[in-house]
Amino acid sequence: MEIKTIYDRIGGDESIRKIVDTFYPKVYENEELSPLFEGDIDEIKRKQWMFLTQLTGGGALYSDEFGPPNMRVRHMPFEITPVRAQAWLKLMHETLTETGLIETEGGKALFERLSQIAPIMINRQ
Numbered sequence: 001m002e003i004k005t006i007y008d009r010i011g012g013d014e015s016i017r018k019i020v021d022t023f024y025p026k027v028y029e030n031e032e033l034s035p036l037f038e039g040d041i042d043e044i045k046r047k048q049w050m051f052l053t054q055l056t057g058g059g060a061l062y063s064d065e066f067g068p069p070n071m072r073v074r075h076m077p078f079e080i081t082p083v084r085a086q087a088w089l090k091l092m093h094e095t096l097t098e099t100g101l102i103e104t105e106g107g108k109a110l111f112e113r114l115s116q117i118a119p120i121m122i123n124r125q
């Protein structure tokens with residue numbers, strides 16, 4: 001039996017790109033999150049595009065360039081509080097809603113996965 005990846009179930013690269021393009025403008029406008037994002041929006045979008053591709057089973061783009069994801073460790077320099085993790089997830093939910101993906105089985109599975117990962121990034125109370 002063939003089991004399709006989340007990547008295929010949400011519609012592959014086109015959907016990953018839509019998510020990233022919709023999500024980051026929200027982040028850079030959010031008062032909880034924007035102070036953390038001082039880097040180049042194009043580079044952070046490119047990294048998230050690679051990472052989400054990898055997370056959903058579309059290929060190891062992120063690890064091929066940057067090595068093991070270790071996302072908790074990579075987020076350590078940034079103060080991620082429970083409030084900020086919640087804000088991040090809320091914007092991701094808005095993103096999946098606006099792109100129509102939350103209504104799909106694959107979109108729901110992706111949001112569930114991200115809901116599990118976001119709390120792991122909390123590194124300050």
Ligand code: HEM
Pocket residue numbers: 033036037038039040044047048051066071074075078080084085086088089114117118119121122
């Ligand atoms: C929980 C709340 C989160 C906050 C506040 C947060 C914040 C940040 C910040 C400030 C950066 C660095 C941006 C820059 O370079 O200017 C970053 C990088 C990144 N974040 Fe998050 N993040 C969160 C959750 C997540 C989650 C759940 C994922 C995975 C789906 C993720 C994936 C990434 C990736 C792939 C990078 C790039 C890492 C690199 O430098 O290679 N983040 N994040």
